[in-house]
């Protein structure tokens with residue numbers, strides 16, 4: 001195993017200098033990685049800084065060339081990376097391949113759209129400053145620290161890494177302690193394309209290494225992980241006033257309307273809730289179903305859930321829980337739901353094993369139980385009957401998270417989507433918004449703030465630079481001590497002409513009378 005940071009592993013005999021990454025299916029050691037200290041992190045950031053000017057100077061086309069070569073390497077070595085993801089997370093090969101394929105799409109999109117989104121644009125200077133040529137462009141910040149989770153160890157950090165790189169920054173990436181091999185593989189693959197520059201380095205270790213990255217001289221931190229850690233990241237970044245993007249947890253709801261395609265909704269709910277063993281930030285964790293179709297939906301979802309299993313063999317559609325400590329959270333949520341009057345129609349208290357959790361469908365669960373309010377991050381879902389979609393909207397918006405949501409409706413999907421207080425909504429599908437590179441990805445409330453992906457995701461890793469250029473000597477110069485009282489009077493006249501008539505506009509806002517025709 002190699003890493004891109006030269007950690008003083010041998011020199012630090014008095015502290016545990018390495019840690020093992022384990023295969024959650026088997027418990028076998030996948031690889032051994034350095035625990036990078038604050039000094040190691042600072043050294044990586046300094047190297048990234050040294051490469052940042054070269055990278056920014058390459059311009060959009062030059063960077064696109066490098067990123068295009070990188071995505072070609074990722075695509076050619078897909079099977080190799082799939083295997084590393086499979087071994088470190090336990091997820092099925094097909095699921096690992098899907099997340100990498102989508103990540104490659106993001107690299108392509110970011111590289112080919114950066115110039116258009118971030119390049120210099122003329123802006124109208126307005127009547128008062130008609131002699132000025134005004135423009136705005138979005139310049140790279142410098143060095144971006146990316147901290148990522150383990151559940152989608154390629155797709156999730158790539159949503160920050162690809163966009164930060166395309167915008168002209170270099171990156172120091174701290175992967176989760178559960179997936180250091182995936183992070184290292186990604187950095188090594190970019191180094192093959194650009195061997196002489198530190199465009200993407202990896203620092204490995206535990207929370208302390210991530211914390212050191214927040215306190216290092218980075219120009220922005222892009223964090224993806226739990227809400228609790230996100231708050232710690234913000235506090236650490238506050239010390240140097242380092243800006244942050246926080247992509248945190250979710251408790252996504254699905255709404256099923258009375259006119260929905262019930263079979264399609266149940267199929268999507270099963271995948272949204274149980275795929276990746278429920279370890280998906282935008283996974284479906286609660287469903288609100290119109291009373292007219294509730295029983296049919298529950299029957300269809302139950303049938304599908306019973307046909308799934310979580311097991312060690314490679315044919316199992318659902319793998320193990322990657323992080324053992326999550327098992328306690330899932331057990332606690334199921335127990336709490338059952339203790340408060342809920343029922344398990346599939347799975348339940350016995351579903352939680354030593355590494356594997358069987359799909360669980362819970363009904364009659366009170367809205368104040370942990371299974372409804374807190375992120376479970378396991379293959380469980382609650383289903384609740386509602387009298388109307390208004391009730392479903394109210395219950396969805398009552399939660400403190402606001403990441404994604406899904407609506408199944410034949411006639412009013414758009415209308416319902418706009419009323420849900422979540423950063424993203426999929427209509428008649430689940431999670432599809434994450435796979436559209438041109439769309440922003442991110443949440444509100446306890447799901448965090450800031451956006452990755454799309455034009456917003458590119459701008460997130462830049463600062464806006466405003467420039468004005470004097471084109472000719474203005475007859476009315478406002479920024480001089482030579483300004484005369486006559487010119488001040490001209491300003492007043494100009495204001496009356498430009499803005500003074502605005503007060504008449506309310507008359508125009510009166511409802512139009514019907515012509516009767």
Ligand code: NDP
Nearest residue numbers: 149150175176177206207210211225226229247248249281
């Ligand atoms: P954590 O919050 O536990 O960890 C996320 C990352 O932060 C890891 O790399 C972790 O390192 C690191 N970290 C831990 N402590 C600190 C610290 N004090 N300072 C800086 N970094 C630190 O999340 P998980 O890895 O368990 O991931 C699951 C969570 O991620 C879920 O809540 C899920 O919803 C969320 N998520 C959100 C997404 C989104 O886009 N909104 C997408 C995917 C997941 P280490 O592992 O070494 O402790």
